[in-house]
Amino acid sequence: MSSAEINKNEVDIVIGALNADLTQFLTSWKSFFSGFHLIVVKDPELKEELNIPEGFDVDVYSKTDMEKVVGASNATMFSGYSCRYFGYLVSKKKYIVSIDDDCVPAKDPKGFLVDAVTQHVINLENPATPLFFNTLYDPYCEGADFVRGYPFSLRSGVPCAASCGLWLNLADLDAPTQALKTEQRNTAYVDAVMTVPAKAMLPISGINIAFNRELVGPALVPALRIAGEGKVRWETLEDVWCGMCLKHISDHLGYGVKTGLPYVWRNERGDAVESLRKKWEGMKLMEKSVPFFESLKLPETALKVEDCVIELAKAVREQLGSDDPAFTQAADAMVKWIQLWNSVNSSG
Amino acid sequence: MVEPANTVGIPVNHMPQLKDELDIVIPTIRNLDFLEMWRPFLQPYHLIIVQDGDPSKTIAVPEGFDYELYNRNDINRILGPKASCISFKDSACRCFGYMVSKKKYIFTIDDDCFVAKDPSGKAVNALEQHIKNLLCPSSPFFFNTLYDPYREGADFVRGYPFSLREGVSTAVSHGLWLNIPDYDAPTQLVKPKERNTRYVDAVMTIPKGTLFPMCGMNLAFDRELIGPAMYFGLMGDGQPIGRYDDMWAGWCVKVICDHLGLGVKTGLPYIYHSKASNPFVNLKKEYKGIFWQEDIIPFFQSAKLSKEAVTVQQCYMELSKMVKEKLSVIDPYFDKLADAMVTWIEAWDELNPPTKA
Numbered sequence: 001m002s003s004a005e006i007n008k009n010e011v012d013i014v015i016g017a018l019n020a021d022l023t024q025f026l027t028s029w030k031s032f033f034s035g036f037h038l039i040v041v042k043d044p045e046l047k048e049e050l051n052i053p054e055g056f057d058v059d060v061y062s063k064t065d066m067e068k069v070v071g072a073s074n075a076t077m078f079s080g081y082s083c084r085y086f087g088y089l090v091s092k093k094k095y096i097v098s099i100d101d102d103c104v105p106a107k108d109p110k111g112f113l114v115d116a117v118t119q120h121v122i123n124l125e126n127p128a129t130p131l132f133f134n135t136l137y138d139p140y141c142e143g144a145d146f147v148r149g150y151p152f153s154l155r156s157g158v159p160c161a162a163s164c165g166l167w168l169n170l171a172d173l174d175a176p177t178q179a180l181k182t183e184q185r186n187t188a189y190v191d192a193v194m195t196v197p198a199k200a201m202l203p204i205s206g207i208n209i210a211f212n213r214e215l216v217g218p219a220l221v222p223a224l225r226i227a228g229e230g231k232v233r234w235e236t237l238e239d240v241w242c243g244m245c246l247k248h249i250s251d252h253l254g255y256g257v258k259t260g261l262p263y264v265w266r267n268e269r270g271d272a273v274e275s276l277r278k279k280w281e282g283m284k285l286m287e288k289s290v291p292f293f294e295s296l297k298l299p300e301t302a303l304k305v306e307d308c309v310i311e312l313a314k315a316v317r318e319q320l321g322s323d324d325p326a327f328t329q330a331a332d333a334m335v336k337w338i339q340l341w342n343s344v345n346s347s348g
Numbered sequence: 349m350v351e352p353a354n355t356v357g358i359p360v361n362h363m364p365q366l367k368d369e370l371d372i373v374i375p376t377i378r379n380l381d382f383l384e385m386w387r388p389f390l391q392p393y394h395l396i397i398v399q400d401g402d403p404s405k406t407i408a409v410p411e412g413f414d415y416e417l418y419n420r421n422d423i424n425r426i427l428g429p430k431a432s433c434i435s436f437k438d439s440a441c442r443c444f445g446y447m448v449s450k451k452k453y454i455f456t457i458d459d460d461c462f463v464a465k466d467p468s469g470k471a472v473n474a475l476e477q478h479i480k481n482l483l484c485p486s487s488p489f490f491f492n493t494l495y496d497p498y499r500e501g502a503d504f505v506r507g508y509p510f511s512l513r514e515g516v517s518t519a520v521s522h523g524l525w526l527n528i529p530d531y532d533a534p535t536q537l538v539k540p541k542e543r544n545t546r547y548v549d550a551v552m553t554i555p556k557g558t559l560f561p562m563c564g565m566n567l568a569f570d571r572e573l574i575g576p577a578m579y580f581g582l583m584g585d586g587q588p589i590g591r592y593d594d595m596w597a598g599w600c601v602k603v604i605c606d607h608l609g610l611g612v613k614t615g616l617p618y619i620y621h622s623k624a625s626n627p628f629v630n631l632k633k634e635y636k637g638i639f640w641q642e643d644i645i646p647f648f649q650s651a652k653l654s655k656e657a658v659t660v661q662q663c664y665m666e667l668s669k670m671v672k673e674k675l676s677v678i679d680p681y682f683d684k685l686a687d688a689m690v691t692w693i694e695a696w697d698e699l700n701p702p703t704k705a
Contacts, residue, residue: 133560149561200555202491203507240507
C-alpha cells in the first residue's frame with residue numbers, strides 16, 4: 001500500500017510544540033505531511049510565538065484556544081508533552097498520527113526516507129492479531145503470512161487500535177540508562193510490524209504513535225504527571241501511563257496494538273545526566289502500576305471506551321490512590337478527560 | 349530472491365562455545381550431506397542422529413563429525429515397550445535424541461536447512477546465535493519495544509519497570525527460516541511461490557500467557573530446564589495426524605515455561621530452508637489437525653497447572669491428565685496421546701535418573 005492508496009482525509013497529524021521554531025521539523029517532514037491536515041498544539045507554558053513555515057494545511061491551538069474550549073482550570077491538563085492530547089480532543093478525523101517535534105524522517109537500510117505517516121495508517125487499517133503470536137510477525141504484509149500451527153479461526157484478526165513506532169539514533173530510553181550509556185545510539189532497523197499479544201503489558205512511547213481515534217480516542221488519557229515533570233521525555237511518564245491504560249482497554253474490548261515500523265530519527269535534546277539529578281519519581285510509580293494493571297479486570301459491562309476509562313479511574317483511585325497522590329490526580333484527570341471528551345465531541 | 353550462504357573457505361570455529369555442553373539432534377532418513385555446508389559452525393559439536401524409517405539403510409555422515417546414531421531397532425532396544433511413545437515415519441522421532449542426550453543444551457535442525465546469509469551477505473552461524481539467546485535472560489513479564497534488551501546496542505526502554513530488568517532464565521530459542529517459510533498445507537497450496545526474503549534483525553521474548561506455533565526446524569533449548577516437556581507427540585505411521593509434533597511440544601512447553609517462570613525467545617537466528625515439502629501430502633497429514641487445533645488452542649490457553657507442580661515432569665504429568673480429561677472428547681487419539689505423554693516422562697526419568705548430590 002503506498003501513500004496514494006490511503007485516504008488522507010481520514011487522518012489528522014497532531015504535533016505537540018514544545019519548541020517554538022518548527023521550521024526545521026516541518027520542513028524535514030514536508031513531503032510526507034503534504035496533503036494532510038495538521039493540528040499543532042502549543043505547550044501552554046511556552047512563551048515564544050510559534051514559527052511555522054508556509055505550505056502546510058495547519059490549525060494551530062495555543063493556551064487561549066484551550067481555555068476557550070475546556071476552561072482555564074482544565075487547560076493545565078495539557079501542559080508540556082500533554083499538549084498534544086488537546087489536538088486529539090478537537091480532531092474530527094478517524095486516525096491520528098502524532099510525532100514529537102524533535103524527530104525527523106529516518107532512512108531505511110536501502111537509504112530511502114521512511115514515510116512514517118503512511119506506514120502508521122497502513123498499520124491501523126490492517127487487522128491486528130493479539131490472540132496468538134505469529135512467528136513471521138505481520139501476516140498481512142507482502143511476502144508474509146500466518147505460519148503452520150496458527151489457528152484458522154484467528155486469521156481474520158481484530159481491529160487495530162494503535163500503532164507504536166520506534167526510533168533510530170536516540171531511542172526512548174530512560175534517564176538512568178541513557179546517562180550510563182551516553183554514546184549509545186539505536187542503529188538497528190528491525191524490519192517488522194507485530195501485534196503485542198493480549199494481556200502483555202508494554203511501555204508505549206508518545207514520541208512516534210498513531211491511533212484509531214474513532215475506535216479508542218477517549219482511552220488516550222493525559223493523566224499521570226510525575227512531580228517535577230519536565231520538558232524532555234526523560235522527565236515524563238504521561239505517555240507510558242496512557243499506554244498502559246490504552247493497552248488494557250484494547251485488550252478488554254478485543255482490539256489490537258501493533259509495534260515496530262515505522263522508525264523516525266530522533267535528535268539529541270536535553271541531557272540525561274541532568275534529568276537524573278531530579279528525583280526519579282517515575283521509577284516508583286511504574287513499579288506500583290505493574291501489579292495493578294496485571295491483576296486489573298474491567299467489568300464485563302464496560303463495553304464503551306468511555307466507560308472503560310471511568311472504571312479504570314475508579315480502580316486507580318481505590319487501589320493506588322493511597323500509594324501516591326500522583327495516582328489520585330491521574331484518576332481525577334481521567335474522569336475529567338472523559339467529561340471533556342463527551343462535551344467537546346457531542347457539540348456539533 | 350534469497351540464496352543460501354557459501355561457507356566454503358570459512359574456517360571451523362576454533363572457539364566453539366558450550367562445546368561439551370551441547371548436543372545437536374538431527375532426524376533423518378537420507379544422507380547428511382547438508383552437514384558439509386555447516387561444517388565451520390557445527391563440526392566441533394557432538395551429533396545425535398535419529399534415523400527414522402528403514403533401519404537397514406545406512407546414513408552417510410560427512411567425515412570429521414563426531415556422532416552417535418540411533419535407528420528404530422536401537423530405539424526399541426533401549427526403551428523396550430516404552431518405545432511406543434516415539435513416533436515412527438515422522439521427524440517427531442527426533443525427541444528420542446533429546447531423551448538420550450546427556451548434555452545441558454540441545455540444538456535441533458532439519459536436514460534440508462542450509463546456512464543463511466544476513467543482509468550484509470555474511471554466513472549466519474545459527475548455533476552461535478541460539479547459544480547467545482539461551483545464555484541471556486528473557487523478559488516475559490513486560491514487552492520491551494526495542495526487543496531483546498540484552499543485545500549489543502539495545503536496552504530496556506523508558507517505562508520498563510526496573511524490578512523486571514533482571515529477566516528470567518531462557519528455556520527455548522526458536523529460530524526462523526528464509527526462503528521456504530513454514531506454512532501449513534492450505535497456505536502452501538494458495539501461495540506455492542511465496543518465499544520469505546525478509547530478514548528481521550531481532551530476538552524477542554514471547555510474553556507470558558501467549559501461545560505460539562513452535563517450529564522444530566531450527567530450535568534450541570536448555571534440556572536441564574525444559575527437556576522433559578519437549579515431547580514431540582504421536583505422529584506418522586499408525587497415527588491420524590502429522591506435522592503437529594513440534595506444535596504440540598511448543599504449546600506444552602509454553603504453558604509449562606509460563607508456569608515455572610522460564611522464558612521462550614523467538615526471532616534470530618535464520619537458517620535457509622531449501623526444500624518445500626509436497627503440499628498435497630502435507631494436507632493429508634495436517635487435515636485433522638486443522639480442525640482439532642481450534643479446540644486444542646483454547647485448551648492450552650486456559651490450562652492452569654497446580655502450585656504443587658514445581659518440576660517439569662510434574663507439570664507435564666498434570667498436563668497429560670488434563671489432555672485425557674478434556675481433549676479425548678474430540679478424538680480417541682488424545683487418549684492415546686495422553687498415555688504416551690506419561691510413557692515419555694517415565695522413559696525420560698529412567699534414562700535420566702536424578703544424580704545424587
